[in-house]
Amino acid sequence: MKKKTVQPPPVRASRRGTGNTTLTDVARLAGVSAITVSRALKRPAVVAPATLARIHDAVARTGYVPNLMAGGLASNRSGLIAALVPTVAGSVFLDTVQALTDACDEAGCQLILGQSGYTGFREDALINAIVGRRPDGIVLTGIMHSTEGRRKLLASGIPVVETWDLTPTPIDMLVGFSHERVGTEVADFLYRRGYRHPAMVTADDYRAGLRRSGFEARMRSLGVDVVNIRMVSAPTTLQHGREGYAALLAEGVPVDVVFCSSDVLAQGVMTEAQARGLRVPDDIGVMGFGDLAYASFLHPALTTVHIDGKTIGQQAAQFIFDRIEGRDVAERIRDIGFSLVVRDSV
């Protein structure tokens, strides 16, 4: 006797349904109309308890799973939130992504994630692909977008939240902080700590560039005319950090502190220092940016800049949900600031 297993339905051969169970099948079994089944699953409060019970039973017996493409088409609500981040690999954006994921879980929608990398080209391709899905909201990282991408976003009518940067003229809504100000305050801090020969190991992306500009300008205003810069390509890695610091050392000019554009780079700088028998912070101070989860567990514990990525994600989600549900978004721009976290590495 044949083993009793659930057989997958056949691939559709003609325009006559896909073989999957539909609302209509469930309705027939429960003895109600299809729209009542839809209400039972989406807005159970408007369905009589006895009817609800019969419908849930029919759903269980048939194994029915709603087709969200059909529902999305009919309601013009896809139940998707799209987020573009440069990368998820060991990055500062993880808390933001996690907060967006949690907010979607709570709201009963789903996050679709795209990695835009650090060139504008891939962001445009992703914007095109994503707009096709008609997400209920789009979360972007940064404020630098192509003219074409910006136009397509505006034309789509989809709520957009830019994050992780600041501008008075966002596409729609924005939650972030000033990268120049980060650089400025780190310069102040390191100067006050007595460092007079600063260097940077920094990525070549736009936002890292803003932090570098802020850092260099403030250092100049404090009388430190030269900041040695080692540029590495984004996304940053521990290897980049090691190589960056090795290159600084090879130059032979005095360096008493290295400000890195990410914690990962800072970790690499510290590893290279350790490999060369140099002590942090005795021989060289190291500062990072991002306050990744492991920053406080490095040895020495890393001094860095903390960004509340979680709040960025939560606020971005709130902006979108408010817009979707027709509520006024009073403040469309929110500056969440940042804080310096002083540990042992400077």
Added chain:
Amino acid sequence: MKKKTVQPPPVRASRRGTGNTTLTDVARLAGVSAITVSRALKRPAVVAPATLARIHDAVARTGYVPNLMAGGLASNRSGLIAALVPTVAGSVFLDTVQALTDACDEAGCQLILGQSGYTGFREDALINAIVGRRPDGIVLTGIMHSTEGRRKLLASGIPVVETWDLTPTPIDMLVGFSHERVGTEVADFLYRRGYRHPAMVTADDYRAGLRRSGFEARMRSLGVDVVNIRMVSAPTTLQHGREGYAALLAEGVPVDVVFCSSDVLAQGVMTEAQARGLRVPDDIGVMGFGDLAYASFLHPALTTVHIDGKTIGQQAAQFIFDRIEGRDVAERIRDIGFSLVVRDSV
């Protein structure tokens, strides 16, 4: 005069379209039928060049972006591949996810990513949410699924690829390797290296458990009766590694090597050793699992187990594309094995 900007269309107020440009609008402008526009965008080879040009012009002028919900409903092809991984945060699964993303880019579809965590509960919730999207394929991590989840996957008729483990009885297709065998071969290797007092800092998830079983069993067969085990909760962190090694040291029993269930844990063990003035590998050997991108750049460079996550992702994608396109999948189970990478930490 009002600034010339693209105005977002109004939120739909009645069942009369959403205000967005549709195929029909483009068709009217190009002087062809809607189905010809659809062909121009999806299968341009069957449209005359002059007609193609008119259609592309109309698309550009209207800013039309196809509605993939409608297309997916009509064709029963969503253009989505769903992947469930326990976590993306600094994990061994990144190469697999990246390979899936690249394969989707090349094939013109999109990856929808879910983080299932390390409890079965969340995987079931994700399976339910994902099946609603009718993805063209589903990639799972591991082989341990609930009865309910397994049944829902089978009933959906969607191609499923299990990854990162091995079983002769997969749901559908599988690409992975044996975690017990990893443990066994690491035990052999460390024993040959002369280590007689092994310990483990290992996560409490299922696959890490398989590696531990294999490791302990082989050590016993080699006459090493005791393997000190420190369990930490998944997902693993540098902090867990530091704490795990600190706990081993606090026990006061002799340990000459620590096998960690992940590179992150190994990094934590090395950091704790460094903080206590212990030299790796002189005073304590450390081995990891996963061969993360930074493993070779740690100091000392980490000895670990390499898993070809990229090939897992590529093969999983190939399985799905073959199935979608109606090609026979001859070998539905592929064991990609693993390799030991001997560096400086043991």
Added chain:
DNA sequence: CTACAAAATGATAGCGCTACCATTGTAGCG
């Protein structure tokens, strides 16, 4: 010039669900 085949294009029903309006039943009030 004609016939035939291939290429190009068109018509339409339907994919599965839902917004919107309609209907029915019942409780409560005057």
Added chain:
DNA sequence: CGCTACAATGGTAGCGCTATCATTTTGTAG
């Protein structure tokens, strides 16, 4: 008893695209 308001349920057109079959147009051989 009659009327009204509200809860529960139903009918249906339509969301935007495409599979499938049909028709038209074009190119070429005889």
